[in-house]
Amino acid sequence: MSWSTLSSTASPWHTHPHEIALVRACAAAHTSPERNARIQTLLTYDLDWEVVLSQARRHGVEAMLLQQVHDCGSFPDEARATLHAQSRMTAHFNMHRLHVLLQFLQRCDQAGCRVVSFKGAVLAQRYYGNLAFRRFADLDVLVAPHEVPQVKAILHDMGFESLRSQAGESQALEAQIGIEMRRAADQVVVEIHTELINKTLAYPLYADGVLARAVRTPIGTQSIYTMAPDDLLLYLCAHGTKHHWARLKWVADVAHMLHHHPDLDAEALCCRAADLHCERVLLLGVHVAARWLDTPIHDAFAAAIARDPVVGELAHYIETSWLCTDAGLDRTIRLQQVRFFSRTRRRWRDRWPIWGEYMRRSLEPSERDRAFADLPTLLTPLYLLVRPARVVCDWLGSAEENGKASIDQPPHIPAEPALQGTMPQETVPSAPVRKEAAARQVVESVSP
Secondary structure (H helix, E strand, C coil): CCCCCCCCCCCCHCCCHHHHHHHHHHHHHCCCCCHHHHHHCCCCCCEEEEEEEEHHHHHHHHHHHHHHHCCCCCHHHHHHHHHHHHHHHHHHHHHHHHHHHHHHHEEEEEEECEEECHHHHHHHHHHHHCCCCCCCCEEECCCHHHHHHHHHHHHHCCCECCCHHHHHHHHHHHHHCCEEECCCCEEEEEEEEEEEEHHHHHHCCHHHHHHHCCCEECCCCEEECCHHHHHHHHHHHHHHHCCCCCCHHHHHHHHHHHHHCCCCCCCHHHHHHHHHCCCHHHHHHHHHHHHHHCCCCCCHHHHHHHHHHHHHHHHHHHHHHHCCCCCCHHCCCHHEEEHHHHCCCCHHHHHHHHHHHHHHHHHHCHHHHHHHCCHHHHHHHHHHHHHHHHHHHHHHHHHHCCCCCCCCCCCCCCCCCCCCCCCCCCCCHHHHHHHHHHHHHHHHHHHC
C-alpha cells in the first residue's frame, strides 16, 4: 500500500501526504535501509513543517521524529528547537513518573502485594529504550480485587488521594475501569485496575490469569512485575481497538513490542486468541502496525490476516473515519462505535455481549436525569420516561433563554450522552485528550 495514498478525502491525512508519511516513517520501530531511504526521499520534498510538528504532537511521536530528522539540512532551526524542547520536557516528565512508580512498586513488594505495571512507563523503558519516545500521563497498575484496599493505603501513605467517592469507586470497579488517585504536590496520577478492559468491549483477557502469568522484568536496579509478552500483545491490540487506533503511539506500541520479541510464537498466539474468540482484535492491531508503520510481521499473522478480509475493511474504516481525528477518542458510546466493536468479533454470540452492554449503559440514567427527577432505586426503570421529558425541558429552557427558537427551526440539541456522568462531546473532551492535555500542562510547569 502506498504511503501517500491512505484513504479518502474524509481523512485529513490526504491533504499533506508527504508530511504524514514522514511522521509515520519516523514512528516505525525498526531500522532498515529501505526505511532510511524512504525518510531521505521524503525530506527532499517541500514539506510544511508546521503540519509535520502538529501531527507528530497529535500522535505522540515528537522525539522519534527528532531522532530521524535532526541532521536534515532542510529542517528549520525553529522547528528543531521546538522538538528539542518538547523532547526534553517529555523525558523529564516521564523520568519523574517512572521514579514514583518504582517507589510505589517497591512498597507493594515489601507489603506482599503483586502489582503489575503496564502501558506508558513500562512500555517507554522496556520497549522504546528512551523515556522521551513514549509520552504518557497516568501510571496504570493491575491488582487483584482483594488487594485494592492495601494498595490504596500504600498510595495514601505516599500522599495520594482518591479522585472518586466510595460509591464512585465501586461503580468504576463494576464497570471495569480504573480507580484514579492523585498526589497534589506533583500532579502524579496512579490508576488502579482490577481488570484490563472495560465491559463495553467484552474482551476476555481476565486479570486473574494475567496476574498469575506476570513476569519479573528488570527496570534500572529494580525488578518489577510486568505482563507476559503474549498477554501484553493481546492487551495492546484491545486497547488500541478500544480507542479506534486514532493515535499512532498505540500502533507504535504494537510495532515496538513485535520488534522486541521476534521469537513470539505467532501461530500459538493466533490459536489462543481464537479460543478466546477475539482473534480479529489481535489481527487488527498487528495489521495496522504493518500497514501504517511498515512493521515486519510473522508469516502466521500475515496468513491469518489474508484469510479474514474484514480485518482490512476495519482498518480502512478507521482510516476514513477516526485516524488523525478526535472523533475516535470520543468517550461517549455511540451506535457507530458499537457497530465497529461488534465487527471485531466473528461470531454473533460474541457480539451480543457488546450490544447488551451498550444497551445497558445507554439506558442508565445520567446525572442530569437524576437531577431532573430524583427517583428511588425501585423506580429506576422510569428514567426511560424521565429522559425524554428532561430533554424537552432542556430544549424549551434553552429556547426561552436565547430567544431564537421557532416552530420551523428548533435549536440544535446535542446528542444525548450514553454514559452516566458524561457530557456532550462539544463541551467535554475525551479521556485520552484530557489526559494528554493535563500531562502537557504538568510537563511545562515542571520543566526548567
